[in-house]
Amino acid sequence: SCGISRFLLPTVRCPCYREIIETNIKCDPENETFSKWTKEDGQCHRVINTALLSDDYEILKNNVQFINSLRIAIRNNNEKEPIEVYRGLTMTSEHVNQEYKVGLQFLWPTFISTSRNRDVAHGFGNYIFEIDASADDSTYRTD
Known part of the structure; x- marks a missing residue:
């Protein structure tokens, strides 16, 4: 596991994150994924972003389906206009x-x-x- 300064952020991802994004897992529907991310009561974004900053394997692994669903949903809806x-x-x-x-x-x-x-x-x-x-x-x- 590696730690990342919350302030000076690198141009590469940490090893635990790189490992979990390779996990072959069925993704949730995009509309459900975006909806879950924005619900403040679950604080999903805080838990996952904290785990990404600290490269916390257990939390990342426990949330692999959602993390990969969110990655794919963003990529599939990618907007490239400046x-x-x-x-x-x-x-x-x-x-x-x-x-x-x-x-x-x-x-x-x-x-x-x-x-x-x-x-x-x-x-x-x-x-x-x-x-x-x-x-x-x-x-x-x-x-």
């Missing part, structure tokens, strides 16, 4: 100054939500990431 979106995060200025620079490219090792509206993103944290997604980047995204 778009500018925003993500708000609460961080200390020390972490921001130390680890992030304008123009830095990195991979968030979690499933993230963004907004097309900067003001909405600002409601989620004191620092705003402006993300320019281009047609030829290597990410999957869906609206």
Whole structure:
């Protein structure tokens, strides 16, 4: 297992995650998958994203069907048009100054939500990431 800084995020995934995404498992229907991810009461996104950050094999393995269903649903609904979106995060200025620079490219090792509206993103944290997604980047995204 490997640990990932919540602030300086690598361009590669950790070994446990790479292993579980190779699991051959039947995926849930896309509409159910997207619906489950957005339900706040289950906190599904918090559990899975925390496990992705810490590369926690047991939690990832226990959620492999949902993780792979979400990956496939996003990939199948991938939108490649260039778009500018925003993500708000609460961080200390020390972490921001130390680890992030304008123009830095990195991979968030979690499933993230963004907004097309900067003001909405600002409601989620004191620092705003402006993300320019281009047609030829290597990410999957869906609206």
